[in-house]
Amino acid sequence: MDLTIDQPSLARALRQAARVAPTKTTLPILQHALLIAEPGRLTVTACDHDLAALTTIAADVAVPGRVAIGARLLADYVAGLPPRAVRLTLDGAKRRARATCERSSAQFATGAADDFPILPGAADGGLDLDATALAQALDRVLPAVAREHAANPALAAVRFAFDGDGLTLAACDGSRLAQARVPDSPGVDVPAELLVPGRGAVEFGRLLDGAKAGGSLARLVRTADDRGLWLAHGDTALHARLTEGAYPAVAALVPPGWGTRAVVVADALRGALRLGALFGDHDQRPVLLDAAGGRLRLLTAEGEGGAAETILPDAAIEGADAAIMLDAPLVAGLLDAVPKAARLILSWDGPGAALTIREQGRDEADLWLAMPLLLDAALHRRAVATRVEATGSSVERVAA
Numbered sequence: 001m002d003l004t005i006d007q008p009s010l011a012r013a014l015r016q017a018a019r020v021a022p023t024k025t026t027l028p029i030l031q032h033a034l035l036i037a038e039p040g041r042l043t044v045t046a047c048d049h050d051l052a053a054l055t056t057i058a059a060d061v062a063v064p065g066r067v068a069i070g071a072r073l074l075a076d077y078v079a080g081l082p083p084r085a086v087r088l089t090l091d092g093a094k095r096r097a098r099a100t101c102e103r104s105s106a107q108f109a110t111g112a113a114d115d116f117p118i119l120p121g122a123a124d125g126g127l128d129l130d131a132t133a134l135a136q137a138l139d140r141v142l143p144a145v146a147r148e149h150a151a152n153p154a155l156a157a158v159r160f161a162f163d164g165d166g167l168t169l170a171a172c173d174g175s176r177l178a179q180a181r182v183p184d185s186p187g188v189d190v191p192a193e194l195l196v197p198g199r200g201a202v203e204f205g206r207l208l209d210g211a212k213a214g215g216s217l218a219r220l221v222r223t224a225d226d227r228g229l230w231l232a233h234g235d236t237a238l239h240a241r242l243t244e245g246a247y248p249a250v251a252a253l254v255p256p257g258w259g260t261r262a263v264v265v266a267d268a269l270r271g272a273l274r275l276g277a278l279f280g281d282h283d284q285r286p287v288l289l290d291a292a293g294g295r296l297r298l299l300t301a302e303g304e305g306g307a308a309e310t311i312l313p314d315a316a317i318e319g320a321d322a323a324i325m326l327d328a329p330l331v332a333g334l335l336d337a338v339p340k341a342a343r344l345i346l347s348w349d350g351p352g353a354a355l356t357i358r359e360q361g362r363d364e365a366d367l368w369l370a371m372p373l374l375l376d377a378a379l380h381r382r383a384v385a386t387r388v389e390a391t392g393s394s395v396e397r398v399a400a
Contacts (some may be wrong), residue, residue: 001034001037001063001064001065001066001067001089001090001097002037002038002061002062002065002087002088002089002090003042003059003060003061003062003063003064003086003087003089004059004060004085004086004087004088005042005057005058005059005085005086005088006083006084006085007058007078007081007082007083007084007085007086007101008083008085009029009058010042010044010057010078010086011075011078011081012055012057013042013044013055013057013075013236014033014044014047014071014075014078014079015079016044016053016055016207016236017033017044017045017046017053017071017075018031018033018046018071018072018075018076019053019203019206020046020047020048020051020052020053020071020203021047021048021071021072022048025048025074025307027354028111029068029069029111029112029115029116029117030047030048031070031072032046032068032069032070032111032116033045033046033068033069033070033071033075034046034066034067034068034113034116035066035067035068035069035076035088035227036065036066036183037059037061037063037064037065037066037088038061038064038365039064040058040059040060040061040062041056041057041059042056042058042059042060042061043115044056044057044193045054045084045119046071047117047119047239048238049241050197050199050200050237050241051197051200051239051240051241052119052239053203053236053237053238053239054119054236054237054238054239055235055237056235056236056237057159057235062147064176065090066110066113066114067090067097067110067113068110068113068115068116069097069108069109069110069111069304070108070109070111074099074106074108077099077106077108077347078099079159081099081101081102081104081260082101082102084101084102084269085101086099086101087099087100087101088099089209090151091240093319094110094113095109095110096108096109096110096391097110104164115149119239120223120225120227120228121223121224122221122222122223122224122225122230123221123223123224123226124222125221126219126221126223126230127162127167127185127186127188127219127220128186128217128218128219129167129182129185129186129217129219130182130183130184130185130202130218131208131215131216131217131218131219131233132208132215132216133183133184133185134167134182134184134185134204134208134218135183135205135208135209136180136337137167137169137181137182138158138169138180138201138204138205138208139205139336139337140169140178140180140338140358140366140368141158141169141170141171141178141179142158142171142178142198142201142205143171143176143178143201143333143334143336143337144171144172144176144177144178144334144368145157145158145171145173145174145201146173146174146198147173147198148173152245152246153243153244153245154170154195154243154244154245154246154247154248154363155173155174155209155248156197156198156243157195157196157197157198157201157243157245157247158170158171158195158196158198158201158361159171159193159194159195159247159250160193160194160195160196160220160229161191161192161193161250162186162188162191162192162193162194163188163191164189164191165181165187166179166181166182166184166185166186166187167181167182167185167220168181168182169181169182170247170250171198172247172248172250172253174371175327175330175370175371176330176331176334176369176370176371177248177250177253177254177354177367177368177369178367178368178369179250179333179365179366179367179368180365181365181366182362182367184365193247193268194222194229194242195242195243195244195245195247196229196240196242196243197240197241197242198239198241200229200238200241201240203238203240204231204238204240207231207233207236207238208231208233210234216233216234216242217233218231218232218233219231219232219233221245227241227242228240228241228242229242236389242308243375253354253369253371254356254367255295255347255348255349255353255354255356255369256261257349258319258347258348258349259316259319259320259322259347259348259349259350259354260291260318260319260320260321260347260388261317261318261319261324261345261346261347262291262296262315262317262318262345262346262347263295263315263316263343263344263345263346263360264314264315264316264343264346265284265312265313265314265340265341265342265343265344266314266335266339266340266341266342266343266344266346266359267336267337267340267341268312268313268314269335269344270332270335270338270344271310272298272310272312273287273298273328273329273331273332273335274328274332275298275308275310275327275336276298276299276300276308276328277332278305278308279300279301279303279305279306279307279308280300280301280303280328284327284373285300285327285328285329286300286301286326286327286328286373286376286379287293287299287300287326287327288300288301288323288324288325288327288375288376288379289307289323289324289325289326289327289346289355290323290383290387291315291317291319291321291322291323292321292322292323292383292384292387293321293387294317295310295311295312295315295317296311296312296315296317297309297310297383298310298312299377299379299382299383301376301378301379302378302379302382319344321387322348322350322351323351323375323384324348324350324351324353324355324372324375324381325351325357325372325373325374325375325376325379326370326372326373327370327373330370331355334357334368335368338359342359342360342361342395343360343361344357344358344359344360345357345358345359345361348372351372351375352372353372354369354370354371354372355366355369355370355372356369357369357370362368
């Protein structure tokens with residue numbers, strides 16, 4: 001094998017491969033990136049048991065060939081080279097590969113390329129989507145994916161639901177639910193529900209991150225054995241092995257109505273939640289969201305470190321006076337992908353019902369749910385007692 005390729009393209013392909021290749025495995029070949037040189041192109045592949053990445057980039061190939069090289073070492077080395085032409089050669093007799101760029105060169109031990117796994121083939125067809133729309137939908141649901149959930153592994157996945165209305169993503173960790181419809185996604189005749197593991201969904205989002213400027217397409221294709229899903233965008237394709245298990249009935253979790261509703265600026269709510277998250281004596285950081293007297297407040301309980309209260313500015317409130325207890329960091333984390341100036345519609349039906357959050361102007365299917373915490377009686381009494389205080393502009397009070 002003998003080829004020349006530009007450093008930025010090779011570094012990008014290897015960076016993707018290094019994220020997929022495992023650091024520890026019972027199959028050492030999986031710690032390698034497989035490089036296949038063919039006329040005019042180089043394909044870089046990496047995989048573990050659940051995820052695979054394949055990137056094809058232009059190259060000047062003098063001698064075709066294939067070689068497996070330690071993914072992370074090669075990626076780190078190429079990343080440190082100047083943005084110039086890199087020459088890769090293979091000495092088959094010595095089982096060594098050489099990378100040369102201007103005055104720098106290095107030799108790399110190679111693995112048995114023939115031992116590298118064969119990736120699952122794609123089925124016919126596929127679904128073409130606006131890459132920006134898919135990236136934004138992933139951003140909105142990924143915060144609600146469970147890190148681990150032994151009782152139901154499905155909660156550590158993102159649900160891709162295909163139906164006649166298009167593609168809808170959902171994630172649920174037991175305390176929160178996030179759902180987002182992919183705008184203008186084509187409908188399908190036969191509904192399907194696929195569970196993409198959280199790690200795979202994160203890599204899908206990273207691949208699409210450069211597409212947020214708009215204008216490009218992404219393609220979703222199931223594997224021929226129906227056990228995996230390919231996402232192709234640009235010169236890279238990612239494969240995720242699907243999770244098996246029963247996913248919660250998302251529609252049944254959404255409250256049918258509300259008793260209290262408030263509209264608030266996203267950045268104001270996010271800021272108030274993060275201030276409230278500074279207070280608390282345990283792993284949870286509980287805050288009380290109180291809507292009463294035409295104002296919306298966020299209060300924390302009295303603790304050893306003190307207590308805080310924030311009056312959210314320009315909040316429009318409808319319905320009954322009511323309060324709900326929430327975990328501040330968990331709710332704030334759901335809102336990371338929301339634009340600062342967006343207006344959020346908060347609704348709930350008493351202290352025991354879930355808080356529903358929607359972004360004004362978006363599809364009705366786009367929402368977040370946050371399950372309430374057990375109401376702190378003392379904090380609730382304090383909130384009710386102070387509802388008669390005069391309202392004012394945005395205030396943040398801390399009691400030491």
